[in-house]
Amino acid sequence: MDQFVLAMSKFKRQKYDDCIEICTELLKKNEYDQATWLLKCRALTMKNYIDDLEIDEEGVADILMDDNAMATAPRPGTSFSRPTSSANGGISQNVRPMSNSGRPISGYMRPGSSRMGAGSSRGQLTTAMKANRPGTNRAVTSGGRMLRIGTASMANSGGQFIQADKINARNTAKKKYMAKAVVDYLIYVEGNFRRALDVASEATVLSKYEDWWWKERIGKCYLKLGMIKEAERQLQSSIKTQDMIVTHLELAKVSMRRDQALKTIEVYQSGLEAHPFEVHLYTGISRTYEFINDPTNSNKLCKVVLNFDNTNVEAIATLASYHFYTNQPEIALRFYRRLIQCGVNNSELWNNVGLCCFYASQYDIALPCFERALSLADDTNIADIWYNIGHVAIGIGDLGLAYQAYKIAVSSNPQHAESFNNLGVLELRKGNLEQAKANFQSSSTLAEFFEPCYNSALLLWKRGDFQESYKMIQKSLELFPDHIDSKELKKNLTQHFAAF
Amino acid sequence: MLVTAYNFSLNHSLPQGLVTINKFDGSSPALASSTTGGKILIHTPHSKDEMDPVLGLKGKDIQYLNVNKDVVCLSGGQLNPTIDRDLLMIGSKTNLLVYDVNENSDVFDKEVEDGINCMLFAKDFNPAFPLVLTGGNLSLTGFDISSDDQFWTVTGDVANTMEILDFDLDQEKELLVGSDDYSIRVYKGEELIFDINEESKIQFLSKIQNTSFAYSLNNGSLGVYSGSQQKWNKRVDNKISALLGVDYDMDGSCQLMVGYQSGKVEVRKSIDGEVAQTTNMGASISKIAYEDYRLEGTPQVVICNTDGDIKGFNITNNAAAFETNNTGGKQTDAAINKLTKEIMKLEADLDKDNFEKKEADAKNLASVVPSEFKCSIIQSTVDESACLIFEVDAGLVIRSVLLFSDILFENGSYVSCPMKGTNSITVPISPSKSVECEVDCKIIVGNSVSAEDFMTLHETVVFKKFSLFKNIEFSKDYSEGKAPVNVVSYRMKERPNRILLWAQKVFNLNTEQEGYVINKSDSLDVMFLHVKTQKQLIIQARIESSGMMFQISHDDLETIGDMVQDMCVFMSIHELEPENIECPFDAKLATELIENIGEYDKLRGHFSANIAESVNNAKAFVVKGEFSLMLGDMASVKKNYTVVQQENGSLIGEYLQRRNNHEELVKSLKELNNFIRKASNLRLGPSKGLIVSKSREAIKAKKTIDVVKICLGNGPKF
Structure with a gap:
């Protein structure tokens, strides 16, 4: 069998490593075999290919030195960093844990959901590095996170295929189809957006600005280089040439970078006009609503998505968590069961099923679910599961189990702030005031949520340390302005100060 | 009259001209202004939404927008007719960004190739949809809500300011553009319909009422036009920084408010420019607006200065207070006028006495200027420049000549005062622009330089438009290397004689000598030389079977265009298409x-x-x-x-x-x-x-x- 035909067949069967190997051999014999070269280029690209539409994590540098957002203090509900308050139908922070920027911490994890908001931690280098999973961190720049974890080590084996810096942009661009392969290689394998842009800009001129693909790629490169205005222009022009779904999705990212939630929805909606019933666009709108804490609209669109694609994990999970937090654990359970039917089998899901069972008073099923979750868990999420077990234990009155569960949680993840908070409460019950205080303290420094602040303020108040208590209550109110108990405590404190 | 209503400070510098007051949420007014570092400040005094306490914002009614570019001009208006709120338009040097403040979303961000120098929101310039007009380098562009340029035309130079009004009373709005080349151009749609020449760069244009508008120039001139008629113009000492037409005394007719860089604000009557009221804001005025900024139901005059102070003035027709205040003034004025008149009368009497006495003396000395003599003013073009030649009869002496023209002379006037007694003075004039204008001449004539009595003659001369072209002898060989390469020819139904009539009006023709103007019944040949650029101009007309061929040859296309336009006005031709253009x-x-x-x-x-x-x-x-x-x-x-x-x-x-x-x-x-x-x-x-x-x-x-x-x-x- 001809080796080249074999390589082609391997490529079609997605056996990229084999394909690359055969091509490398062929190229050794004849360096100028363009067909083989092209095939190898494609194989390398496909091997490293990553759906970058979904993964758009910004680097630390981009977040810290971000000046793309137009408005510094936009109206609530019009920006990703300032979601609407619970008054507009969102779920209260009391019920659903939220980050200080008002984003829910729990729920379906999506690209971009870990983006920091405009809260007080913004602009601090120490918190910027932390990604939302323990043991992971953010890349310094957005270009650095384009490699798939599993293949990252293999990517550079066998030396560089294309020397990015030696490419002559104009000559490359002239070889029409080769140029496309080269640009994709530069983007997906090398992550060298600058050179990719050079080639693409030459090529788009040669195509007389009539090829949407080049414009879309230029837009992608601009976006990665942080030139979002230029990116927007190229993508819009690409849509004018040929209306493609992928371009709409890319374009929506521009508005997200500008921190313009309503504009993002508008971009998706304009995409829907040309491509009705497109699930990705509906999902995009649904996500955007979720980001601005508008579950009513978000759920509506999740249901639309499920009409077209009834195994869409994201939509099912979003609906499930919404029902869970709105006190309908039985309905949430049905959604989670659907997820299990769809073939999802991970510790987070079993954990959620366990919680739903517990709240639906099916105690006998709850604990086996947690057991299963524990058996599937790894270092990144085991603390969360133990935390939930502790939570359930408190609910059934087994404080000893709860105490142990929280201890395990903080031992497997010493950064687990929620467990520290609950440990503090348990210590308080036991009468260990100093222990409790220390736990609240470490909890409030580890993460920014209001519970430990309020707890510690209450404790300090009862012990008569009004000054410290006032400080903590202010912090609590900063994180959750509508918290009634905090307000009450603050009022009491102010009265005391006035009396003095 | 104006009564202070409120006064507060934003504690932010508000740059001149970069301030706009609009209803970004559709109901309550907000002030947007550019500040340092490519940011825009929005002051929303009546915001309905409670600001987010999470951010712990102090000064809740102020928010900033990051533009990250130098803001050149700022405007606001209801660009999208389907939504009931104003959009903010931000012009940087290269881009126009339209932004919805209420929704925190970009409407569009358009790159404007020709740059942006000034911007105007025009609601009814195009009756079909509102436009945002931008003026850049020699071009004007109008964008609609979907960022399509629905309007584009070229203009003379960098456009500095624009205004929309019904210039010719045809119920349709025209666009007025003031630019760097001293012109105010009037566009109806994309067509230029009128061109007003001023003596300096146009700084501001502001509509007052109906067809009247105010303008100010870089050299400190301020004036009012009503349609194409100038009502008045004055020079002011301070630099003007804002203009607004407002019905100041509530009599239904609008007056002009002028803000200066010194912080002074004047109300001037739009009819004669007389100052009616002044006030002072301390620092340079950045904007005068007429808006209901406090939501009281009636608009106030809002004046902002560069220090960030904002003052609101209510307009009252508190006639009684106004009158009593002013009648005092009026009475004094009247008294002064009366006394001045008396002085003048007495002086005249005195003069008369003196004159009679002198006349008696003069009779003795016979040194009086004869009562009848000739003074001729000739326009001609010599080697270096155009000139006016003043000549009186032999035996008389021209003591001095005073010429007044804002356009021809840099400071508006020219004085020639020869040491020796002479009966002819040549005044060289080299205007920078080809323009027809009136020159006010005062010629002082006497018997001798040392004579005691002189006579002043007052004459007005119309300076010909293309005076800088010198008529030279017509020759067919263009061997000198100055021969023009650009040839533009037209075919029209006219006679060469009419062309000659026009030429006489705008050129200094030499009709006395043979061979300069060759005019036959069916042809005309004239040749000129531009005295500065040394370039030839040839005008030829021939009667042919299908009409008259008219041909202009000159190196500068601009001048050819000028001449053709001028000629068509003279002959009332409304439509003309060149037969052939050659300009390699x-x-x-x-x-x-x-x-x-x-x-x-x-x-x-x-x-x-x-x-x-x-x-x-x-x-x-x-x-x-x-x-x-x-x-x-x-x-x-x-x-x-x-x-x-x-x-x-x-x-x-x-x-x-x-x-x-x-x-x-x-x-x-x-x-x-x-x-x-x-x-x-x-x-x-x-x-x-x-x-x-x-x-x-x-x-x-x-x-x-x-x-x-x-x-x-x-x-x-x-």
Whole structure:
């Protein structure tokens, strides 16, 4: 069998490593075999290919030195960093844990959901590095996170295929189809957006600005280089040439970078006009609503998505968590069961099923679910599961189990702030005031949520340390302005100060 | 009259002209202004939403927008007729950003190739939809809500200010544009319908009422036009920084408010420019607006200064208070007037006495100027310049000549006072622009230089438009190398005699000598030489079977256009299309320009990408450096920050390159626009506008090369 035909067949069967190997051999014999070269280029690209539409994590540098957002203090509900308050139908922070920027911490994890908001931690280098999973961190720049974890080590084996810096942009661009392969290689394998842009800009001129693909790629490169205005222009022009779904999705990212939630929805909606019933666009709108804490609209669109694609994990999970937090654990359970039917089998899901069972008073099923979750868990999420077990234990009155569960949680993840908070409460019950205080303290420094602040303020108040208590209550109110108990405590404190 | 209603300070500098008051949420007014560092400040005193306490914002009613570009002009208006709120329009040097403040979303961000220098929101300029008009380098563009340029035309120079009003009372709005070339142009749609010449760069235009508008110039002139009629103009000492027409005394007719850089605000009557009231704001005025900023139901005059103080004035027709205040003034005025008149009368009497006495003396000395003598004023063109020659009868002496004209002379006047007694004075005049204007002449004539009595003659001369062209002897051999290469010919139903009549009006013709003006019944040949540029101009007309061929040959297309326009006005021709245009140099130049523009445009993207890359690298290394600092690893800190410094250096280098490239690009675009304008000026009637819009289409479709063809035609058409 001809080796080249074999390589082609391997490529079609997605056996990229084999394909690359055969091509490398062929190229050794004849360096100028363009067909083989092209095939190898494609194989390398496909091997490293990553759906970058979904993964758009910004680097630390981009977040810290971000000046793309137009408005510094936009109206609530019009920006990703300032979601609407619970008054507009969102779920209260009391019920659903939220980050200080008002984003829910729990729920379906999506690209971009870990983006920091405009809260007080913004602009601090120490918190910027932390990604939302323990043991992971953010890349310094957005270009650095384009490699798939599993293949990252293999990517550079066998030396560089294309020397990015030696490419002559104009000559490359002239070889029409080769140029496309080269640009994709530069983007997906090398992550060298600058050179990719050079080639693409030459090529788009040669195509007389009539090829949407080049414009879309230029837009992608601009976006990665942080030139979002230029990116927007190229993508819009690409849509004018040929209306493609992928371009709409890319374009929506521009508005997200500008921190313009309503504009993002508008971009998706304009995409829907040309491509009705497109699930990705509906999902995009649904996500955007979720980001601005508008579950009513978000759920509506999740249901639309499920009409077209009834195994869409994201939509099912979003609906499930919404029902869970709105006190309908039985309905949430049905959604989670659907997820299990769809073939999802991970510790987070079993954990959620366990919680739903517990709240639906099916105690006998709850604990086996947690057991299963524990058996599937790894270092990144085991603390969360133990935390939930502790939570359930408190609910059934087994404080000893709860105490142990929280201890395990903080031992497997010493950064687990929620467990520290609950440990503090348990210590308080036991009468260990100093222990409790220390736990609240470490909890409030580890993460920014209001519970430990309020707890510690209450404790300090009862012990008569009004000054410290006032400080903590202010912090609590900063994180959750509508918290009634905090307000009450603050009022009491102010009265005391006035009396003095 | 104005009564202070409120006074507060934003504690932010409000730059001159970059302030706008609009209803961004559809109901309550907000003030937007550009501040330092590419930011825009929005002051929303009546915001309905409670500001987010999470951010712990102090000064809740002020928010900032990051534009990250220098804001050149700012405007607001209901650009989208389907939604009931105003959008904010932000013009930077190269981009127009339309932003919905209420929804925190960009409506569009459009790159404007010709740059933005001034901006105006025009609700009813185009009756179909509102437009935002931008004025840039020699071009005007109007965008609708979907960022399509629904309006585009070329103008004379950099547009400085625009205003919309019904200039010719036809119930349709016209666009007035004031530009750097001393002109106020009036556009009806895309067609230029009127051109007002002023004596300096136009600074502001502001509508007062109906057809009347105020203007101010860079040299400190201030005036009011009603349609094309000038009502008044005055020179003011201070620099003007804001204009507004407002019904100040509530009598139904609007007066003019003028803000100065000194902080003074004046109300002037729009009829005669008389000052009615003044007030002072301390610092330079940045904006005068007439808005209901406190939601009281009636609008107030809102004055902002550059220190960020905002003062509101209620307009009252508290006639009683006003009258009593003013009648006092009026009575004093009347008394002074009366006394002045008396003084004048007494002085006249005294003069008369003196005169009679002198007359008696004079009779004795016989040195009186004869009561009848001739004074001739001749316009001619000599070797270096155009000139006016004043001549009186022999035996008399011209003591001095005073000439007044704002346009011809830099300071408005010219005095010639020869030492020796002479009966003829030649005043050289070299205007910078071809323009017809009236010169006010005062000629002081006496018997001798040392005579005691002189007579003053007051004459008005119309200075011919193309006086700088010297009539030379017509010859058919163009061997001197000065022969014109540009030839534009027209076919029209006219007679050569009419052309001659026109030529007499605008040129200094030499009809006395043979061979200068060759005029036969069926032909006319005249030849000129521009005294400054030394370029020839040949005007020829021939009667042929199909009409008269009229042909102008000259190197400067602009001048040809000027002449054709002037001639058509003279002969009341409304439509004219050139038969043939030959201008090899201009065509070549335009082709080169177009090539250059393509090149610059390509390079620009390259430089921008380089800059972005450097910025990204610098950012990454700053973060790395800071992490090293946190770890106490000083060697790495140093290493990382060295890279930051290098990146910074290359960033600046790339930026300089991009700036130079951009400057070249703007220059080329400007010249291309100028070329289109010149070409359109060679025509009259509908085709004039058609050329412009066709060229625009070609540029938009990136078929720039067609522009030359469109402008110059594909050769003779029969």
